[in-house]
Amino acid sequence: MVRRAARLGKRVALVIVGLLLFGVAVSAIACWRTPPVQVGAMPDSSVRIDEVTRLHPVTMSRVVTPRTIQDIVNAVKATPGPISIGGGRYSMGGQTATPDGTQLDMRQFRGVVALDTAAKTITVRSGTRWREVQEALDKVGLAVKIMQTYNTFTVGGALSVNAHGRYIGQGPLVRSVRDVTLVLADGSVVSASPHFRPELFYGAVGGYGALGVIAQVTLDVAQNTHVRRDDETLPVASYLDFFRKNVRDDSTVVFHNADIYPPAYETLHAVSYRKTTLPVTIPERMLPADQHAWSHRTAYEMITDWPKGKWMREHLIDPVIFRGNPVEWRNYEASYDVSELEPRSRARDTYVLQEYFVPVDSIGVFVPRMRRVLQEHEVNAVNVSIRHALPDPGTYLAWAPNEVFAYVLYYKQRTDPESRREVARWTRQLIDAAIASGGRYYLPYQPVATRAQFAAAYPRSAELFALKQQVDSTGKFTNALWDLYRPAGDGTMPAMTARHLAANLPAEVRIALDSVKGYSRKEASEYLTHPEWDLVYGSEAYARWLEQAKRPSAFPYVGSVGTFWRSYAGTYEAAKDRYGVDMGTHVMLNVIGVSTAIEYGLKGLYENTIGRLTEWNMPAGGTAEERYAAKVARDYAKLIATKGWYEFPFMHAFEGLWSDVPLTGPGFLRKWERRFALSAEYLVKAAYASIIGAGTAAGYAPDELTRHVVAVGWSEPLDASLGGNAHFTRARDLDRGYELLTVGRYDPYRDALLALSDHADCVRIAEINGSEVVTIAGTAPNAWRTPARTSVVVAYRMPDDPSRTRILLRVQARDLLDALHGLRTGGQFQVEHIYDY
Ligand SMILES: Cc1cc2nc3c(=O)[nH]c(=O)nc-3n(C[C@H](O)[C@H](O)[C@H](O)COP(=O)(O)OP(=O)(O)OC[C@H]3O[C@@H](n4cnc5c(N)ncnc54)[C@H](O)[C@@H]3O)c2cc1C
Numbered sequence: 001m002v003r004r005a006a007r008l009g010k011r012v013a014l015v016i017v018g019l020l021l022f023g024v025a026v027s028a029i030a031c032w033r034t035p036p037v038q039v040g041a042m043p044d045s046s047v048r049i050d051e052v053t054r055l056h057p058v059t060m061s062r063v064v065t066p067r068t069i070q071d072i073v074n075a076v077k078a079t080p081g082p083i084s085i086g087g088g089r090y091s092m093g094g095q096t097a098t099p100d101g102t103q104l105d106m107r108q109f110r111g112v113v114a115l116d117t118a119a120k121t122i123t124v125r126s127g128t129r130w131r132e133v134q135e136a137l138d139k140v141g142l143a144v145k146i147m148q149t150y151n152t153f154t155v156g157g158a159l160s161v162n163a164h165g166r167y168i169g170q171g172p173l174v175r176s177v178r179d180v181t182l183v184l185a186d187g188s189v190v191s192a193s194p195h196f197r198p199e200l201f202y203g204a205v206g207g208y209g210a211l212g213v214i215a216q217v218t219l220d221v222a223q224n225t226h227v228r229r230d231d232e233t234l235p236v237a238s239y240l241d242f243f244r245k246n247v248r249d250d251s252t253v254v255f256h257n258a259d260i261y262p263p264a265y266e267t268l269h270a271v272s273y274r275k276t277t278l279p280v281t282i283p284e285r286m287l288p289a290d291q292h293a294w295s296h297r298t299a300y301e302m303i304t305d306w307p308k309g310k311w312m313r314e315h316l317i318d319p320v321i322f323r324g325n326p327v328e329w330r331n332y333e334a335s336y337d338v339s340e341l342e343p344r345s346r347a348r349d350t351y352v353l354q355e356y357f358v359p360v361d362s363i364g365v366f367v368p369r370m371r372r373v374l375q376e377h378e379v380n381a382v383n384v385s386i387r388h389a390l391p392d393p394g395t396y397l398a399w400a401p402n403e404v405f406a407y408v409l410y411y412k413q414r415t416d417p418e419s420r421r422e423v424a425r426w427t428r429q430l431i432d433a434a435i436a437s438g439g440r441y442y443l444p445y446q447p448v449a450t451r452a453q454f455a456a457a458y459p460r461s462a463e464l465f466a467l468k469q470q471v472d473s474t475g476k477f478t479n480a481l482w483d484l485y486r487p488a489g490d491g492t493m494p495a496m497t498a499r500h501l502a503a504n505l506p507a508e509v510r511i512a513l514d515s516v517k518g519y520s521r522k523e524a525s526e527y528l529t530h531p532e533w534d535l536v537y538g539s540e541a542y543a544r545w546l547e548q549a550k551r552p553s554a555f556p557y558v559g560s561v562g563t564f565w566r567s568y569a570g571t572y573e574a575a576k577d578r579y580g581v582d583m584g585t586h587v588m589l590n591v592i593g594v595s596t597a598i599e600y601g602l603k604g605l606y607e608n609t610i611g612r613l614t615e616w617n618m619p620a621g622g623t624a625e626e627r628y629a630a631k632v633a634r635d636y637a638k639l640i641a642t643k644g645w646y647e648f649p650f651m652h653a654f655e656g657l658w659s660d661v662p663l664t665g666p667g668f669l670r671k672w673e674r675r676f677a678l679s680a681e682y683l684v685k686a687a688y689a690s691i692i693g694a695g696t697a698a699g700y701a702p703d704e705l706t707r708h709v710v711a712v713g714w715s716e717p718l719d720a721s722l723g724g725n726a727h728f729t730r731a732r733d734l735d736r737g738y739e740l741l742t743v744g745r746y747d748p749y750r751d752a753l754l755a756l757s758d759h760a761d762c763v764r765i766a767e768i769n770g771s772e773v774v775t776i777a778g779t780a781p782n783a784w785r786t787p788a789r790t791s792v793v794v795a796y797r798m799p800d801d802p803s804r805t806r807i808l809l810r811v812q813a814r815d816l817l818d819a820l821h822g823l824r825t826g827g828q829f830q831v832e833h834i835y836d837y
Contacts, residue, residue: 023594026561026601034562036570037782037795037805044788049097052090052338053350055415055446058097058480058503059789059815060084065108069181069189069215075104076213077187081476085209087157088129090150090338091444092352094480095161095208099503099814101478104213106156112136113216121178123218126156131289133219134331138285143224143330145176152338156214161444162206162399164389164406165334166255168247168272171389172400174205181216185472189215194393203467206395208443208481210468226280227254227273228327236260236268239386240363247272248388254330256388261314262381265371269318273333282328291340300343300351304380304412313382347577349414351382352423352446356430357389357404358439369433370407377426381411396464399440406442416579417523417770424448424510431457447484450507454485461485480504488736498713501737502764502814508735509710513770516731516740519708520770524579525837527571527793530808531589533777533833534567535596535645539637541800546630549622553612557604559799561597567808568593570794574810606677617670625674628661632682642746646693650686654679707749707836709741710734713763714756722758726751738766750834757820767813768836774816776809780829787822789815806832 049058063086064079066072076083082101089096097103106127114123117140124133130144130151137143148163159180162172170176179193182204192201203211234242239258247256247270258270303313341351358366374381385408392398409430413423423446431441431453440457441449455461465487468475478486483496483504513519538560545555568589575581618626632653639648657678665671709728719727726748728741743752756763768774776790779798782805786792793808807829811819823829 019598023598026597030558030562031565034566039792039795040785042785053092053352054346056094058094060103061100063103063105065105067108072183073187082478084479087154093447098478099499120221126214128155138331141224142221145220145222146170146173150336150338166257168253168256172392176220178218180214183213185476202395206397224330225275228276231271231322233269258386259383278327281326285329286331286335291337296340354409354445355442356407356434357399358437360403362437366437373429384409396460397458498764501712502766509738512734523771524575526775527575529835529837530571531568534564536641543633543637546633553607556799557600561600566796574793614670614673617667619666623667623671624661624665646689650682654682706742709768710766711739714739722755745836749836757817760817760821765813765816772813774813775835777833778829778831779804779806784828790819
């Protein structure tokens with residue numbers, strides 16, 4: 001008995017292995033026969049503006065690159081707005097761009113205008129990078145007086161954020177600015193300094209381009225000297241005392257910073273560079289321009305990705321880097337280039353900066369608060385670098401109204417929307433910690449603060465907006481920062497369009513969405529749902545085929561397997577860099593793919609052998625069994641569009657075949673061959689479905705059947721005008737103009753969006769269940785070209801109609817209605833599905 005059971009077990013195992021090998025072989029042939037297809041694109045004149053982290057892309061309608069002041073004047077006069085100003089684009093939250101606006105890209109407006117060695121001043125065009133300024137100064141023994149650590153930024157960009165560096169006895173950059181030349185919104189060219197039109201001077205410096213374009217700048221400069229490095233490791237708790245005794249009032253200290261080591265944030269490494277007459281041990285006058293190096297990249301990877309990486313940084317890497325007391329030129333130490341920080345890729349994770357400015361005395365209050373937030377949220381910090389700044393002389397958006405320490409947090413984060421939302425949550429906590437400690441946060445970084453936090457940190461912003469009203473009454477100059485924080489409805493600027501609102505979700509909306517249960521879903525699923533849907537399309541094609549009474553032997557079984565694997569490969573390729581794809585998803589898709597290959601492979605074999613033998617006996621329109629099979633295939637295709645395939649009542653289909661379909665009729669042989677073949681198919685599937693169904697019920701929770709859409713410009717009267725049955729329901733008001741809508745999944749979701757796309761001129765979608773990307777599947781003639789702002793994830797010929805291509809399109813949620821409107825009116829692309837995973 002036992003031996004017989006073992007023998008049976010062996011045979012079953014052999015059959016399973018045989019089937020698997022068969023499935024793999026069919027899949028391999030199918031893949032080879034289903035190549036990806038290239039789809040052309042319609043011309044698109046819009047420009048994507050990316051900043052260094054790649055977290056805030058903004059699509060603008062054009063970029064203008066002035067080379068002279070007159071070019072700036074002409075561009076400003078000729079453009080009604082909105083205009084944004086771009087320097088090096090190293091700010092990290094869209095501060096250089098606004099949706100569909102014009103960017104003045106200042107990088108070609110560069111060069112030194114005048115250098116006065118006696119007065120120690122230099123006048124430069126604002127698009128000049130600091131490196132170019134340093135190269136000019138170095139030749140005459142001079143150096144920049146105040147700038148940030150990296151020399152890659154433009155002078156205009158640094159002035160507009162009022163940057164700071166590691167200098168001691170200095171502070172915000174404004175302290176070294178003699179005067180600026182501005183181009184205002186009406187095209188007028190004016191000068192401003194602390195003594196002449198000071199309101200414009202203190203509004204433009206640190207004003208993030210709110211008042212106009214900074215064209216030329218005159219800066220104080222310093223002597224280039226030798227500096228000698230020394231360093232010390234000490235507890236954070238002792239730092240204030242150390243700083244006051246050894247650094248603050250020591251006029252020989254040129255640069256100083258102190259890096260707090262994560263993850264304990266208890267110890268720091270203080271580094272100072274003091275003027276010296278000793279000969280240089282590093283003869284180079286400046287570092288090379290390109291500092292991108294394997295060693296830097298690997299060190300940052302070690303610190304952020306390796307187990308014990310932070311310990312290694314503190315105990316192994318830094319002791320090696322900081323051995324000895326090198327003597328170098330001041331310009332050498334001030335010539336770091338951001339290329340040294342550039343990782344291999346920023347697709348899945350990216351390095352980001354934040355800064356908090358807190359009165360020097362408050363270190364003992366702020367650091368414990370900061371430590372708690374960073375530890376609670378397990379922030380992957382490289383370090384928190386402390387720098388010192390003396391008070392700002394009067395800029396409207398001063399971050400150092402008094403003497404402060406800057407806490408510069410450099411960390412790594414994932415780029416997917418959920419990770420970004422998590423960063424926003426703890427960033428708001430850090431901002432609260434800084435404000436509660438009497439401090440402020442820095443504005444060139446991700447704009448996730450609430451309006452209340454912005455107002456608390458920058459109490460004079462109202463004065464800046466009032467000044468803006470005087471010199472730029474139509475609000476010509478704007479960018480993501482001002483789109484978010486400018487006052488609403490006070491008449492100072494034109495109303496924001498739905499497009500602007502959808503592109504920049506304010507913190508208030510985020511906070512409201514955080515409280516909506518089940519709101520946040522994984523964006524990666526927008527891609528990896530498509531292979532499963534490809535099977536739905538395949539089943540629909542099969543049902544259509546049978547309904548048209550075409551010969552089953554001619555159905556493209558292998559082609560239908562091929563499109564599954566092609567869509568799997570294409571969507572995996574699109575998702576892997578950004579999100580990573582977990583093993584569970586791979587296992588699930590492979591099981592489905594191989595099962596489908598076995599099913600279609602066996603069916604194809606059968607239909608082209610035994611099935612084919614009886615086809616001569618098939619009456620016109622098929623036998624009653626064939627019509628029944630077509631009906632079952634249609635019901636099956638309908639069911640799997642919303643439920644698991646294993647939920648289909650195969651047993652019921654089997655029973656119906658024998659109870660509802662007459663036993664006699666034309667095409668006797670074909671009839672009975674079909675009857676037995678269909679019976680076998682339904683019975684095998686019923687058994688397999690019950691096994692898979694039991695496993696799935698144990699492993700998966702049932703999915704939510706509604707979807708949440710964040711919209712701008714939507715109203716109930718507009719919804720009522722949509723017609724049809726598909727409508728949205730208002731779930732709640734989120735913030736000024738933002739609504740949370742709900743809609744049923746699947747067809748109602750698709751139909752409601754398609755109907756709403758007729759109003760794309762006034763309504764925008766910002767995101768859907770936390771996803772900023774939406775994918776649309778459909779078919780189009782082979783020569784079709786993609787419209788603007790959409791891109792192809794994967795495309796392949798339809799196996800049952802080779803004159804058409806099935807295409808998975810990707811579009812930003814904020815452009816979804818425009819894209820759908822274009823697809824509908826274009827008439828050639830038939831939308832099958834808008835994924836709501
Ligand atoms: C790796 C790294 C290190 C950094 N280190 C420091 C540091 O040590 N200290 C510090 O203070 N900051 C630091 N920053 C922040 C940096 O100073 C700002 O992001 C700065 O704005 C970058 O200059 P940019 O030329 O790239 O300006 P952009 O990012 O191009 O522009 C910044 C802002 O200035 C406006 N703007 C640019 N040019 C003009 C112009 N000509 N007229 C009017 N407005 C203009 C833009 O509209 C925008 O609002 C760092 C940033 C990075 C990425």
